[in-house]
Amino acid sequence: MMRQLIIAGNWKMHKTVAEALSFVQELQSSGLDSRVEVVVCPAFTALAPVAEALKGSAIRLAAQNMHWEAQGAFTGEISPLMLKELGCKYVILGHSERRQYDGETDEKVNRKVKAALEHSLIPIICVGETLEQREAGKTAVTVETQTRAALSGLTTEQVAGLVFAYEPVWAIGTGKTASDQDAQQVNGLIREIIAGAYGAEAADAVRIQYGGSVKPANTRGLMSQPDIDGALVGGASLKVEDFAGIISEAQ
Numbered sequence: 001m002m003r004q005l006i007i008a009g010n011w012k013m014h015k016t017v018a019e020a021l022s023f024v025q026e027l028q029s030s031g032l033d034s035r036v037e038v039v040v041c042p043a044f045t046a047l048a049p050v051a052e053a054l055k056g057s058a059i060r061l062a063a064q065n066m067h068w069e070a071q072g073a074f075t076g077e078i079s080p081l082m083l084k085e086l087g088c089k090y091v092i093l094g095h096s097e098r099r100q101y102d103g104e105t106d107e108k109v110n111r112k113v114k115a116a117l118e119h120s121l122i123p124i125i126c127v128g129e130t131l132e133q134r135e136a137g138k139t140a141v142t143v144e145t146q147t148r149a150a151l152s153g154l155t156t157e158q159v160a161g162l163v164f165a166y167e168p169v170w171a172i173g174t175g176k177t178a179s180d181q182d183a184q185q186v187n188g189l190i191r192e193i194i195a196g197a198y199g200a201e202a203a204d205a206v207r208i209q210y211g212g213s214v215k216p217a218n219t220r221g222l223m224s225q226p227d228i229d230g231a232l233v234g235g236a237s238l239k240v241e242d243f244a245g246i247i248s249e250a251q
């Protein structure tokens, strides 16, 4: 199956509304290639204005997190219903920064994955090992545990529509990228786990990104790997020149 590449820019806690708008205006005028699905993930405050600015554009919108309940007494949280209303197509779930700083457990990630799907949002599920886990030879078991937990209770059809992002924690924001072969190995493992549990068709359909210090110079090698279907980009998604460079190298 030909999987469409998906390049998503996770802006994290960067960009005011004015900065976010100026970014998308510039990106749109930079002549994007429609073969790659391009996604921007602004902070919550910029989602609505960016959604408005992207009307009629092929660039898709994602949120960086959400609560699993549709509404309720959860001060400071944002629900899937609210994200859907704004026009989000995707939502990043289980990012390592949330796992590390905000107590995002595998169980919470799974609840959020189910809630996102119930509201027709596509989860971008982040999995990946820390440096300590890699050095202890626990990369595969860590990624397998996170992957299986995120998928718990889903149907084959739901699984087939997901996006995963393999993001080794030691490569995020550090300038250290996994080698093409290391990234391919883990992305291939995620696909194998899905094939084993849900069948070859679902595994073939799932898109699996790589994330961790992706930049224009390392994009081509990573994207040419058979099981890498795009990138989740942090730092290099903040400047139009870098992000557009990644999109064009990915083709």
Ligand code: PEP
Binding pocket: 010, 167, 171, 172, 173, 174, 175, 211, 212, 213, 214, 232, 233, 234, 235, 236
């Ligand atoms: C990320 O946070 O998802 C990420 C991949 O960050 P960076 O590209 O900066 O390593």
